[in-house]
Amino acid sequence: MEGDIFTWQKDDTVDDEAFQGEKRKIIQPTSLRDPKLQSLKEALIVWLNRTLKPEHIVVQSVEEDLYDGLVLHHLLDRLAGVKLPVEEIAVTSAAQLHKLQVIVQEVDKQLDLKDSSLIKWNVKLLHDKDLLATIHLLVAMVRHFQPDLELPSNVKVEVLLVEVNKTGIKSDKQIEVLTDESDTSTESCKSSDREDPIEQLLKLDTHRVNTVKKAILHFVNQSVLTMGLQVADMDKQFADGVILLLLIGQLEGFYVPLYDFNLTPVNKSEMLQNVTLALALLNDIGFHVSSIDPQDIVSHDVTATLKVLYALFKKHREGNKTGQEQMGRTLGK
Known part of the structure; x- marks a missing residue:
């Protein structure tokens, strides 16, 4: 011009x-x-x-x-x-x-x-x-x-x-x-192809959603068993960040000092501090969870919680091939 x-x-x-x-x-x-x-x-x-x-x-x-x-x-x-x-x-x-x-x-x-x-x-x-x-x-x-x-x-x-x-x-x-x-x-089409597996999962019927949640829950309990912990309600038990931090440390092979987080959080502020620390640790070691809001996990948001757990599940799939295959079948892959 x-x-x-x-x-x-x-x-x-x-x-x-x-x-x-x-x-x-x-x-x-x-x-x-x-x-x-x-x-x-x-x-x-x-x-x-x-x-x-x-x-x-x-x-x-x-x-x-x-x-x-x-x-x-x-x-x-x-x-x-x-x-x-x-x-x-x-x-x-x-x-x-x-x-x-x-x-x-x-x-x-x-x-x-x-x-x-x-x-x-x-x-x-x-x-x-x-x-x-x-x-x-x-x-x-x-x-x-x-x-x-x-x-x-x-x-x-x-x-x-x-x-x-x-x-x-x-x-x-x-x-x-x-x-x-x-x-x-x-x-x-591209957006659909790269959509998060958990987003895809939650569009399926309730039975399939529960099947995958059980597979991830089994993986979690196998991982925290040696610490004397057990998760029965995946939607709620990760809300305070304690088990999530311990799970990350167990899977990634490092110890999270007790003075770095609230082991027995008594309010939402302390829970939020724990979950924020957990997500920061995951980001630091290469997990792509920066789009997840810590407040969502504290508020029992099933999508946010599942996304974090699935990221861990996917990385540490060796020894959990049954769960991986179950996830694949459920999503039609």
């Missing part, structure tokens, strides 16, 4: 050479109000808050909450297990820029984007709270670290590409793609 040229009388008191050659993309106001863009922003915020819940970090705005590096610092730690040598809280602008520089270098390394044109963010844009750059970065991180996470598809915005040169400011309207366009039927 042919750009418009705007010229101005040069002010000799202003050193505009520093701005020459700079290009900036600005989202048009109409696109900012686009429901698809709003939906994408909301989906990213939900993802950020679920991922960072164990860190007690709450993101309210994509535009306002990522500029100082705090959120990205913890996000990289949660997703990639990378602990960077940067200060926790950067107060000054210089400290924030330094922190972002270290973080962005590591993020780019983790994403390993061979085509540099795919990197549509930089330290300055992120620090300037540039919405376009921030969304591009977050979408790239979702695609790399959690490719099964569904984001709104075919999100596009109209942007104004502004370039400063010696003669003036050149502007050019363009369409910027934030998420790929996908055929609806194909996307629906």
Whole structure:
């Protein structure tokens, strides 16, 4: 699209050479109000808050909450297990820029984007709270670290590409793609193919659901038998996090110190602390349970509880082949 040229009388008191050659993309106001863009922003915020819940970090705005590096610092730690040598809280602008520089270098390394044109963010844009750059970065991180996470598809915005040169400011309207366009039927098929086995299970009749729950319950009781424990009600006995923590330690071969959790929780707050710790441990050792809300398990949500237990069941299936085969038959595989 042919750009418009705007010229101005040069002010000799202003050193505009520093701005020459700079290009900036600005989202048009109409696109900012686009429901698809709003939906994408909301989906990213939900993802950020679920991922960072164990860190007690709450993101309210994509535009306002990522500029100082705090959120990205913890996000990289949660997703990639990378602990960077940067200060926790950067107060000054210089400290924030330094922190972002270290973080962005590591993020780019983790994403390993061979085509540099795919990197549509930089330290300055992120620090300037540039919405376009921030969304591009977050979408790239979702695609790399959690490719099964569904984001709104075919999100596009109209942007104004502004370039400063010696003669003036050149502007050019363009369409910027934030998420790929996908055929609806194909996307629906793919979504079905990658749907969580527990989600599939709970769509089946009650008899089949109970059959699989018994198989997982048998696996759990075999695992905690040596500790003198027994689970009779899978929906409720994991709500306080105690048996869940002990089960994780038993299966993964490590000891969770008693002072790290509440062995006899007396209220929901202590239960929530236990379950949050359990999910954090699972995330740290490579289980993909960051989308599960600890509050759901405390509230006896059968879906959330089954997802966690099935993740353990699936990994430690050696010696539990009967249960695996039973699960496969029940889901029609």
